[in-house]
Amino acid sequence: MMNVYNSLTRRVEELKPLEGNEIRLYTCGPTVYNFAHIGNFRAYAFEDILRRVVQFNGMKIRQVMNLTDVDDKTIRGANAAGVALTDYTKTYKDAFFADLKKLNIQPAEVYPAATDHIPEMIALVQKLMDKGVAYQSEDGSVYFKVREFPGYGKLAHIDFDNQRTGLRCAADEYDKENVGDFALWKAWEESDGPVGWDSPWGRGRPGWHIECSAMSMKYLGETFDLHTGGIDNLFPHHENEIAQAEAATGKEFVRTWMHCAHLRVNGEKMSKSAGNFFTLRDLLEKGYTGREIRYVLINAHYRTGLNFAFDALEDARKSLSRIDACVDRLARVAKTSSHPEGIRLPL
Ligand SMILES: [Zn+2]
Numbered sequence: 001m002m003n004v005y006n007s008l009t010r011r012v013e014e015l016k017p018l019e020g021n022e023i024r025l026y027t028c029g030p031t032v033y034n035f036a037h038i039g040n041f042r043a044y045a046f047e048d049i050l051r052r053v054v055q056f057n058g059m060k061i062r063q064v065m066n067l068t069d070v071d072d073k074t075i076r077g078a079n080a081a082g083v084a085l086t087d088y089t090k091t092y093k094d095a096f097f098a099d100l101k102k103l104n105i106q107p108a109e110v111y112p113a114a115t116d117h118i119p120e121m122i123a124l125v126q127k128l129m130d131k132g133v134a135y136q137s138e139d140g141s142v143y144f145k146v147r148e149f150p151g152y153g154k155l156a157h158i159d160f161d162n163q164r165t166g167l168r169c170a171a172d173e174y175d176k177e178n179v180g181d182f183a184l185w186k187a188w189e190e191s192d193g194p195v196g197w198d199s200p201w202g203r204g205r206p207g208w209h210i211e212c213s214a215m216s217m218k219y220l221g222e223t224f225d226l227h228t229g230g231i232d233n234l235f236p237h238h239e240n241e242i243a244q245a246e247a248a249t250g251k252e253f254v255r256t257w258m259h260c261a262h263l264r265v266n267g268e269k270m271s272k273s274a275g276n277f278f279t280l281r282d283l284l285e286k287g288y289t290g291r292e293i294r295y296v297l298i299n300a301h302y303r304t305g306l307n308f309a310f311d312a313l314e315d316a317r318k319s320l321s322r323i324d325a326c327v328d329r330l331a332r333v334a335k336t337s338s339h340p341e342g343i344r345l346p347l
Pocket of ligand 1: 027028029212237
């Protein structure tokens with residue numbers, strides 16, 4: 001039996017598969033415009049521990065992690081570098097998989113890329129248009145009409161009904177009917193250059209949120225067990241995923257939501273300007289191993305903030321050498337007794 005804290009209900013609940021013996025898990029993946037930073041890897045390491053614990057408890061796991069390979073940042077990067085979007089993102093997709101290996105993170109079962117699933121996203125947007133919960137604005141973009149989805153705010157536990165009047169007043173300055181409305185399909189703009197796909201609403205590209213709803217339902221079904229991500233994804237990204245999926249299907253989207261807390265570096269929010277922004281590669285270059293970095297990333301409860309400091313990496317090195325020495329001794333003892341094959345620990 002496995003109990004987890006569900007962000008949706010704010011309760012600790014039993015995690016048991018909706019069907020058979022398999023937990024179907026969707027994890028929001030990287031935007032492949034740059035090397036992922038250690039804050040991203042804290043979430044991926046948490047998800048790795050989660051899938052190992054699910055398996056340890058005798059259940060199977062089917063994990064899907066998306067690769068966001070089209071958005072403002074990837075397009076800007078590709079156009080600035082003067083290369084095709086697919087060539088630009090391939091570098092960072094490859095780097096991401098290499099980094100996961102360095103951290104001994106078990107691969108997900110499926111890594112769908114957004115650009116390979118444009119038809120699925122268009123179909124989902126069409127469904128929302130047909131149901132009257134989406135509209136095309138004058139600028140050509142398609143938006144989700146938040147006030148048409150009564151459950152909006154249930155994940156973030158925000159009561160939008162009481163805030164609506166204020167939102168409507170401010171909406172004049174926008175193409176949207178309501179400032180809370182979010183883009184499902186973004187109309188092509190000059191700055192998009194060669195990037196764009198034809199759709200019933202003209203040339204454009206999908207919004208980020210629709211990507212996760214479309215791909216999760218494609219690979220895991222309309223209702224599935226578990227969805228995770230960093231706490232910064234809870235609102236609006238995950239809230240919007242729920243709205244899109246449930247408005248389209250009329251069914252519950254995800255049973256359990258889990259969110260990993262922030263990572264700070266030397267007590268501060270990680271930022272390039274503060275000089276405390278590190279990719280995994282930065283730390284490897286300083287001589288730390290993937291195993292030591294992993295140890296630090298998983299050395300705090302996933303729902304508590306983690307302060308990443310170089311002292312912690314030094315401590316990790318010492319702790320791991322103590323663990324290794326202990327395992328060596330156990331293995332030597334085991335070989336002489338009833339375990340001739342020795343003992344292997346999965347760390
Ligand atoms: Zn997502």
